Amino acid sequence: MTAEAASPTNKKKWLLLALFFGTITLAVLVSLGTWQVKRLIWKEELLATIEARTADEPIALAELLKRFESGDDIEYVPVKTQGYFDHDNEQHFFATFDGLSGYYIYTPLNLEKDRYVFVNRGFVPYALKDAKARPETLVSFAQDVTGLARKAPKEKAGWVVPENDVEKNVFHWKDMDAMIARTGKPADQFLPFFIDQNRNSNRSLLPFGGVTMINLPNNHLQYAVTWFGLALTLLGVLGYYLIRYRRGS
Secondary structure (H helix, E strand, O other): OOOOOOOHHHHHHHHHHHHHHHHHHHHHHHHHHHHHHHHHHHHHHHHHHHHHHHOOOOEEHHHHHHHHHOOOOOOOOEEEEEEEEOHHHOEEEEEEEOOEEEEEEEEEEEOHHHOEEEEEEEEEEHHHOOHHHOHHHOOOOOEEEEEEEEEOOOOOOOOOOOOOEOOOOEEOOOOHHHHHHHHOOOHHHEEEEEEEEOOOOOOOOOOEOOOOOOOOOOOHHHHHHHHHHHHHHHHHHHHHHHHHHHOOO
C-alpha cells in the first residue's frame, strides 16, 4: 500500500464510502425482514381463517351467492348444490398432484334455469386429459356437489406463470372469462366464483377431488430471522471498522 493510499484522508474517504453503502444495505435488509414479519402475520391470519371456515357446515349455493353479492369474502366457505355436469365444456387446468403431472377438471355444473357454476372436480393424470379416455368420469345423472368456494382471480399471479393456451384448452391460471368464452354460453349465465369439489368417498374414482391447498407453507418467520440476522451481522462489521478507525488502526 502506498503512503498516499494509507493517508488519513484516504482512510476517511474509504470509511465514509463503506458507511454509506453499508447503511443502504442495512436499510434494505431491515426492510426485507419487516416485510417478512408482515407476511407472517398475514399468513397466520389466513391459515386461521381457512381452518375455521373449512370446519363449518356447508351452506346452500343461494346463500353463498347472497354473501358474495353483499361483498362478503367467500373464499374457502363450504358450499353444497346439485346439478348436471356439462362434460362437453370441461376446461383443463395444468397441475401436479401427489407427485404426478396432470390436470384439474373444471366442468360447468348446470343448475336450474340455465345457470352454471364451474366446479373443479379434481385431478386426472396427464394421459387422461381427453375426456374420451376416461368415460367413467362422464356421469349423466344429477350430482350432489359439496366443496369449497374459491374466488376467480382477476389476473395471473406473476410473470413466472405461463400464459394460458386457450386454443388447446390448457390453463395455467384460472381465467374465468376465458373458460366461459370457450363454452360459447353467455357470461351472465355463470356464477362469478368456482367450487372446489370435495374428495369422493371412493378415493379410487376419477377425478380425484379434494385438491384445494389448505395447509399452506409458512416459512416467513425463518426468512425474517435470516434478514434480521444478516442486518445484525452487517451492523457488527460496520461497528468494528468504525472502532478501529477511531483508534487509529
